[in-house]
């Protein structure tokens with residue numbers, strides 16, 4: 001028993017030391033290459049895999065080398081670091097209804113609700129439009145659910161790639177889609193109604209809400225995906 005244990009440990013130990021030696025060798029080679037490069041007058045190293053060019057700017061000996069990563073030039077998508085969770089693939093978006101945004105998204109600051117006469121957050125954007133104005137899917141997706149929200153009225157929920165969900169509320173009851181339908185960007189799902197009980201003073205409008213992986217986000221930002 002104990003012999004086996006020792007043997008097992010011994011073998012593991014050997015592998016460990018081999019790994020250590022390999023690491024040390026890798027560090028040595030990297031270091032060697034680094035010094036060779038910094039000795040050169042104009043250094044330009046191309047990374048073959050990542051499509052990024054590494055450029056040494058004013059390479060004087062023993063000075064730090066500035067590294068500039070250029071943007072990928074080909075079909076790769078770049079997403080600024082400041083954006084919310086990066087969805088993979090390009091999801092195209094379009095405005096769900098033509099009209100003026102009368103109340104914007106406001107989850108941090110309370111805004112006064114004329115109908116309920118109190119201050120509350122607003123998880124979507126309200127776009128005013130005549131009753132009967134066409135409402136379309138803001139992006140390709142699948143109709144996830146349709147329900148009567150006691151506060152926001154007739155609501156259609158569409159799931160999209162990249163973890164996005166869009167919700168269209170205050171619609172007229174007569175809808176053009178059913179649960180499970182695949183929809184394409186710009187396809188009509190219904191028309192503007194006045195079914196949002198908590199927003200009746202706004203008149204006919206669309207209450208448009210967007211979630212990214214279950215978290216509310218500003219629909220205006222979603223529509224910027226273009």
Ligand SMILES: [Zn+2]
Nearest residue numbers: 125126199207
């Ligand atoms: Zn609203």
